[in-house]
Amino acid sequence: MVTLIRPPPVDSSQSAIENVLELTQLSDIDPDLFTNTRPLWHPPGARGIFGGAAIAQTLSAAQKTIDPEFTVHSMHCYFVLAGNADIPIIYHVERVRSGKSFATRTVQARQRGKVIFTTTMSFVRQNSGGQQKVEHAHPMPDVPGPVEGKDDMELHSDVRSPFQSQRMAIENDDSDQPHIKKCRQWVKARGTISPAGGHEAHLSAIAYMSDSYFIGTIARAHKLWRYSTQRKSNAKSSIDEDVLKKLLAMDDAELKRQEFVDEADIQHIRRIKNGEDISKDAPPEIGMMVSLDHTIHFHNPRSFRADEWIFTEMETPWSGDGRGLVYQKMYTQDGTLIASCVQEGVVRLRQNESRL
Template sequence: MHSTLIKPPAVDSSISRIENVLELTQLSDIDPDLFTNTRPLWHPPGARGIFGGAVIAQCLSAAQRTVRRDFTVHSMHCYFVLAGNAEIPIIYHVEHVREGKSFATRTVQARQKGKVIFTTTLSFVKEDSGGKVKVEHTTPMPDVPAPVEGNDDIRFPQGDEGPFQSQRAEILNYESPHPHTKKTRQWMKARGRISPSGGHEAHLSALAYMSDSYFIGTIARAHKLTRYSSSRTGNSKSTIDEEMLKKLLAMDDETLRRVPGIEDDDIKRLQLLREGKDISKEEMKPEVGMMVSLDHSIYFHNPRAFRADDWMFTEMESPWSGDGRGLVFQKMFTKDGVLIATCVQEGVVRLKQPPESKL
């Protein structure tokens, strides 16, 4: 098997890392509405498939290449159908659903081995079609500390080679007994500078890529769930990659606080594991058994009024979880407080179940 249809070219140093990661190849000789990933896609350690943000962003990139330049995406609604395989190329098929005077509609299906793994419908609006007099309002950005240069989160396995940077802020109402009142926050931006040749489309694709960063994970953080098994020697198994667990155990507490998804309770648990203690009898948080995205929607509010390589602030909250699923809302702002996107995601969030008693 090959992860791309064509041999990936050398990394283009004239464009940003995220532009290289999201690069598409148009299969014009077959169909001008067919595209494929130019480079291999990332499979996060412990995940069921490739990083969902990459498929979201590449579908957007493909659709953007089929509309006029004076049309800009304002919404996309996505469904994750099957886990993507990082060892197999993805074929993106763009369908022209509507060509209107003010709006255009596209659907994109991402396929592997003939099966749909992801589908999305996108709507584009003609620039400045709202008229001279408009109905306008926006929610303000909360007052939070600005990002600190050189204090980025530590991400595995990409590290400084990853396509974007992030910094977590403190969870609002973290000690509240009510998960729906908590808000998780972070700063993020594309690494390096997005090239002028990429246009506003490259910034939109980069935002779409980053919008999937620890999105459904908000549920786990709001409920203080863990991903670490109570015993490393028994039948219980950690739900994260074993190599990642080894790296976490080798870190000091201050470094651990810079790892996305690691909270103070997780650090306490890692301390006990590091000391080789049997903590199976300790009172610990429920453990995540399965967490995967089902759908993902993005509403772009000011699609040409931001740069994805400047710091953006995101705030996430969950109004509901139940029946093995959870829902999360996300607001994204520029550093100056302009609301640029609102996102919604539902995902599977299942707890590790206790072993069934044998009668």
Template sequence: MATLIRPPPVRSSQAAIENLLELTQLSDIDPNLFTNTRPLWHPPGARGIYGGAAIAQCLSAAQRTVPDDFTIHSMHCYFVLAGNAEIPLIYHVERVRSGKSFATRTVQARQRGRVIFTTTMSFVRENSGGEQRVEHAAKMPDVPQPITGMDDLDYGGNSTGPFQSQRIEILNNDSPHPETKKTRQWMKARGSISPSGGHQAHLSALAYMSDSYFIGTIARVHKLWRYSAVRKDNNKSSIDEDVLKKLLAMDDEELKRVKFLDPADLQRLERLKNGEDISTEKKAEIGMMVSLDHTIYFHNPRRFRADEWMFTEMESPWAGDGRGLVFQKIFSRDGTLIATCVQEGVVRLRQPNESKL
């Protein structure tokens, strides 16, 4: 079964992302143990559950063990094994340190006794920095604002997914240097996060969304084909199979309005729609792309709402040896820098005559 305890009815007073990330505390066993209340999403073709869910639920569990005036400021995560959406997750919080200004927590997410995800988090007491402070912050670039009704294909595969996103054209997209490009998008939780969720619910929602298209930045700045279908040798693709199906169902005018498609993508889609076999092409194509680690630094954790538009900008300073590194800045709509994220992942090309991923 996907949950340890039968899920309760969906709470209409909460946003979809709050229901999705709800935890059940296993107090009768150990007050430091939690489990997912509802089934977790397994993206079509992916090796496991959506990584943002593990990140966000670990944060939610840890937040339940610190005083309300302590707020997360840094989170360092490692993806150890692919999570199985059919098996409940058990989150174990270790209260490493509880000081006057800082508190440290580690959380392990386990399935069948095996650690699949681990994170260490640091919390800081609100207003502990003193009256005089050293302050500066990166400025949000001048970009087109989000437009009502212009959302991308949802990351959940339907219009009722937990969050919305609108991608903007890649900055410096025509440059021959991938490290100079920046991918950009607007995102927000769908609906309204309930007052009862407090600032903790907004932080967990931000953590969930921070994994959206993150390591995929590598494929985008290199203009690699990343929408693979089930292959003729019956090996299932690991990249966006559900998105490919939606794209193939669109007409030419609809495709031109999809901002995240490059001209090369449009040409390939046209060939696929015409029934051409492109599986034998020698062009570079993503064969495997999975996250290894994920770090979030929260800068203004109580000065934003995750159910209002936030702007993200991603860039990759390096890729090599089958891995890639991506930096991400997240701003509130008023230009406040609210988080900086770093992710490294496996990024391998499909090799010639490769029989399986």
């Protein structure tokens, strides 16, 4: 059983992402204990559950212990162990401080008594900044808007994702300087988030979506090969092997319509399909790519809807020593900056093994 308590029927009045992130409060044990109401998603080929689920559910748990006049403005997270989708998660909220203007919460996610994820969050009382404020925001770049009906999440898994995604061509992709490249996408929660969910549901939803392709920016900026079927014995691939099979079945026109497939990927796929010997000059291949930490600073936290298109832009200032760092900005479609995120992750190349 993948939940501690039998899940109730899916609430049709709620969006898919609300149902996915629903928590059950374990009041009889401790009012600050929560568990996942529904099974958690384990992306095909990934080491554990989707990291965005842990980020979002810890936020949801903390929000249930906060005065409604307070809103989250930052959260700092660490991925400690890979989450197991076959075991329920217990979320423990610690009420560190509840002040007049700010409140602090820490949340630990545990499985089998071990911490798999931990985060510290800060909440601020609404309109506590005074009438006169220091204000500025980085503007949203001029980019094409989203196209209705396109969704690159559908190719990645037979399990329908609770959000949609449209990746765009990499800015400055021809450069040999990874740090000036920008990886962009449009995302939004499927369906309509219910009025009952309030602003908390929208905040949890963008926390969930903020982990989409995040550390993968390193691989894209360096044009690393991500679709290998080669693996060590008893080791799981770090990506979805079924995606490669689907890509190999497509012609060039179909491949170019897949926003998440970069030009470097298309060239490599074309050579594989042509039966060329690419063992000597194949691009470097990802051996391991997992998130270590994740930070979100929320801006204008009650002025957006997560079920409307949100533009994200990611860039990487540094990678080295088996790790990489990525920055992300998230905007509403009208250009309002709603979140700034940072993630560091393990990025290791496959060593001394034959590659496709």
